[in-house]
Amino acid sequence: MDAFLISAAILIAVLVGAAVGWAAGAARARDMLRTRVATAEAEGSATRAQLEHQTRLYRDLLAQARTDHAAREERERREQSVLRALAPVQDTLTSMQAKVDTLERDRQEQFGALAEQLRRAHESDEALRATTESLAGALRSGATRGVWGETQLRRVVEAAGLTRHIDFDLQASTDTDAGAGRPDMIIRLPGDKAITVDAKVPLDAFLEATALPVTATGDQAAQRRRLMAAHVRAVRAHVDALSKKTYWAGVSSSPEFVVCFLPSESLLATALDEDPTLLEYAFGRRVALASPVNLWAVLKTVAYTWTQQDVSTEARALFDLGTQLHERLGALAGHSNDLRRAIERTVDSYNRFVGSLESRVLVTARKFPGIDETRLEALQAPPVVDASPRRFTAPEMLDDVPSAESAAAVADLGDLRSRLAVDGE
Incomplete structure (x- = not known):
């Protein structure tokens, strides 16, 4: 009996303890649930706020994307319009680019050809310089100068249309009061008339002067002026010598003057630049100074007269x-x-x-x-x-x-x- 009571009491105590424990656990569970609910509500509020924020961001991004897409489409449309408008320009640029490429190729070829021509010109200049130096050295000889002058004179006469032994004679002898003479050429004129021509010319001072540059300064310029003055004096001396020979007296029906042929235009032009009275000086001594150009004009007139x-x-x-x-x-x-x-x-x-x-x-x-x-x-x-x-x-x-x-x-x-x-x- 007592054991039963004790067992019952223990069972009751256990049940009461279990009930009290359950009640206490339920209270704690309610508190925990209430806490969790509050936490969940807080988290839900935060989530809703974040979701709303994300939604707003999404809407903003979507609106921005639509705006960007519309702007991109507008830009592409404008670019297409500009490209269509610039299509002729593109064609022109393409054609121009092709021409530029062609010009560049031509330029390269021309540059190569020009370089080759410059090389050849340099070689020619060197050869010409050597030849000029050789010619200048040869012309310092009196005999060589005479042959050169006679050759130039014969070329001018033949270029004017005159024929040797018919219209002119070379190295024909004449007799005058001053003695026997031999002018370089006697030009026959209609009516049994004639003109005597001398082709010898002083060159030493002129060659030395032309070796100095025209733009020379200082001592070179002074030396060039002295040489040019010496050239003028040499021409004057040659005029005096021709005047004393009186070639015209040994030829029948000849005008009373002799033609002094200067084989180069620069010989006469330089002398006249240095001494403008040289022509008058020569005319006063019955000597006519003639360069290839004006002598050719005179001889052409003679050929026409014939x-x-x-x-x-x-x-x-x-x-x-x-x-x-x-x-x-x-x-x-x-x-x-x-x-x-x-x-x-x-x-x-x-x-x-x-x-x-x-x-x-x-x-x-x-x-x-x-x-x-x-x-x-x-x-x-x-x-x-x-x-x-x-x-x-x-x-x-x-x-x-x-x-x-x-x-x-x-x-x-x-x-x-x-x-x-x-x-x-």
């Missing part, structure tokens, strides 16, 4: 032939007039013969006894010639007084004869 002389000679021969033909036509006209008269006399005699035959012979024959008249009637008398020879009507074929046209023609021929006579003189 041509006109030949034309005048041919015209004179043609005039003589025309005069002779005119005279022979007159003689032929006289013979033709005699022939016409003879033909007229023959026709007149023939017609008289026909008249005598018809009016006398045949009439008498018909009266002759024993002749068959039918046969006589069958005979036909020859016809009478009524036509007469045609007379000449051209003034040249008439032997009467000449007409006005023929008189004018004769006057023109007389004028032509007088002009030809004047040209011949």
Whole structure:
């Protein structure tokens, strides 16, 4: 009994303890649940706030994305529009780029060709410099200078159209009061006239002066001026020497001067630059200074004069032939007039013969006894010639007084004869 009570008491105590423990656990569970609910609500509020924030951000990002997309589409549209507008420019740029590429290739090729030409020009300059130095050294010899001057003179004369031994002679001897002379050239002129030419020229001072640059300064400039002055003095001395030789006196019908030929334009131009009175000085001594250009012009005039002389000679021969033909036509006209008269006399005699035959012979024959008249009637008398020879009507074929046209023609021929006579003189 007691054990039962104890067990019951223990069971009750356990149940009460369990109930109390459950109640205490339930209270704690409620507190924990309440705490968790509060925490969950707080977390939910925070999550909602964060979600709302994320939503707003998403909406903002979506709006920005839409704006960016619209802007990108607008930009692409504008870019396409610009590209379409710039399509011709693109084509032009493409074409220009192709041309630039071509020009660049051509430039490279031309640059290479130019470099090659410059190299060759440098080589040519070196060769020319060596040749010039050699020529300058050779021209310091008097004999070489003379040959060079004569060669240049002959080239100028032949370029003007003159022929050796016909229009000019080289190294022909002349006799003057100053003694025997030998000008380098004698140029023949129409009318048995001539001009003497000398081709020797002083070159030493000129060659030394030209070796110095024109832009030289200081001592070189002073040396160049001294050499140019020496060149002028040498030309003056040569003019004096030519004046004393009086070449013109040894040539028949020659103007009283001699031509001093300077084989280079610079020889005369430099001397005149240094001394402008040089030409007057030479003219006063009957010496004409001539460079290749002005001498060629003079010789071309001489060649033209020879041509006109030949034309005048041919015209004179043609005039003589025309005069002779005119005279022979007159003689032929006289013979033709005699022939016409003879033909007229023959026709007149023939017609008289026909008249005598018809009016006398045949009439008498018909009266002759024993002749068959039918046969006589069958005979036909020859016809009478009524036509007469045609007379000449051209003034040249008439032997009467000449007409006005023929008189004018004769006057023109007389004028032509007088002009030809004047040209011949």
